[in-house]
Amino acid sequence: MEKIYMAGPWITEHEVKTVLDAMQNGWYEHPYDYVEKFQKEFAAYHGRKFGIMTPNATSAIHLLLTALGIKAGDEVIVPDCTWIASAAPISYVGAVPVFCDIDRANWCLDPEAVERAITPKTKAIIAVDLFGNMPDMDAIKALADRRGLILIEDSAEALGSTYHGVRAGKFGVGSVFSFHRTKTLVTGEGGMLLLDDEKLFDRCMILRDHGRKPGGAMYYNYEVTYKYMPFNLQAALGYAQFQRLDELVGRKRWIFDKYKEKLADIPDLQFNAEPDKGFNSVWITGLVFGKSHNMNKPDAIAGLDKMGLPLRPFFYPLSSLPAYPGFEERYRKLNPVAYDVSSRGVNLPGALNLTEDQIDAMCDGIRALLKRSR
Ligand SMILES: Cc1ncc(COP(=O)(O)O)c(C=O)c1O
Known part of the structure; x- marks a missing residue:
């Protein structure tokens, strides 16, 4: 079997x-043609007024927080x-x-926990659509409005998901997407910031390009900012992938449905949430072993590794990582819930070239692992 x-x-x-066209023709008069087309159509697809392509989603969040005046x-x-x-x-x-x-049902922000976390210093909430799942956006939006907080949506993993008929990426003052090579739609590295507010858009455009005004005077900088400009070749790849979005999301859903179908005989397994009024585009299949399996994340990964099968860990609580020293005790x-779910959770392979035989092999491996642990 292939790897x-x-x-x-x-x-x-x-x-x-499409990339060849950008390579051959995307210079001189046309250096940003694909960037502009991609930004415009991607924003329109999400019902947003503005799209700003960035080198990655991380820089898109940085731009937005800076433009919103979030500070020390x-x-x-x-x-x-x-x-x-x-x-x-x-x-x-x-x-x-x-x-x-997080909410045990969807692994995203728990609105009640958000309410408890608010202090007089709180300025914003970043709601993350984990693995394609979406949080209870109605409750989070209502809470943000009631408490006068800015809502930002990190929809990096949720291209194609919907919540009550509204696309992921349409929530809050701004949302971000990632086109990292591991995502559903790729540009290798790349991201997009979506906005509705014109002032915020103007501010982000200045921040993205060394404090210059788009179309403004040559070499004339109003302030010291960042250089987060996109590249037309990246955008050409993104635009071409975007034209195939239904096919890409369809394949992700096929992978997810196969896993669920083939593991349906095993009780007490939790997969990505599929709420009634939503569509989950399942960037990656999450699997949380119910407590009856007595299976934790490192043992599952090591067990499958011995069979030559890959798994990835469910995200560790950020507060438990060395990057945030001293946070763990408090958090x-x-x-x-975050600590518990993460300790029993893994991600299953979700590459878009995955075959049914490979999915069978993964499911057989999981079945063997769980039998052994009983
Ligand atoms: C939830 C989430 N937010 C943000 C990012 C950042 O994306 P990028 O790697 O494009 O900066 C990613 C992906 O890597 C992600 O999964």
Whole structure:
């Protein structure tokens, strides 16, 4: 059997042709043609007014926090279980990340825990759509409105998901997407910031390009900012992938459905949430072993590794990592669900080239692992 990959893209002749076009023609009068097309159509697809392509989603969050004026002394609430990129930009602007517990059902922010985490210093909430799952956005939006907090959506992992008919990426003042080579839609490295507010958009455009005004005077900088400009070749790849989005999301769903179907005979396994009024585009399949299995994350990973099969750990609580020294003692008590779910959770391979035979092998491996642990 071919090697099983955790993540990886699906590139066709269409992408090759589109990137070749950018390579041959995207210079001189046309240096940003694909960037502009991609930003515009991607924003429209999400019902947003503005799209700003960035080198990655991390820089998109950094731009947005800076444009919103989040600064030293402010607190920003973020779920404890997510990739560090959701939280790192909070530190870039000198603010403090406040790690919040997650909802056992969807592994995203728990609105009640958010309420408990709010202090007079809280300025914003970053809600993360983990693995394609979405939090209880109605409750989080209502809470943010009631407490006068800015809501930001980190939809990096949720391209194609919907919540009550609204696309992931349409919540809060701004949202971000990642096109990292491991995502559903890839540009290798790349990201997008989506906004509705024109002033915020203007501010982010200045911040993205060394304090210059778009279309403004040559070599004329109004302030010292960042250089987070996108590259037309990246955008060409992203645009071509975007035109195939239904196919890409369809394949992700196929992978998820196969795992669920083939493991359906094993009780007490939890997969990505599929709420009634939502669609989960399942960037990656999460699997949390119920307590009856007596199986933890490191044992599961080691057990499958012995069979030559890959798994990835469910995100560690950020507060437990060396990157945040001294946080664990406080947050282990505050965020019991994050610590518990993460300790029993893994991610299954979700590369877009995964075959049914490989999914069978993974499911057989999991079945053997769980039999052995009983
Ligand atoms: C939830 C989440 N937020 C942010 C990011 C950051 O994306 P990037 O790697 O494009 O900076 C990622 C992906 O890596 C992610 O999974």
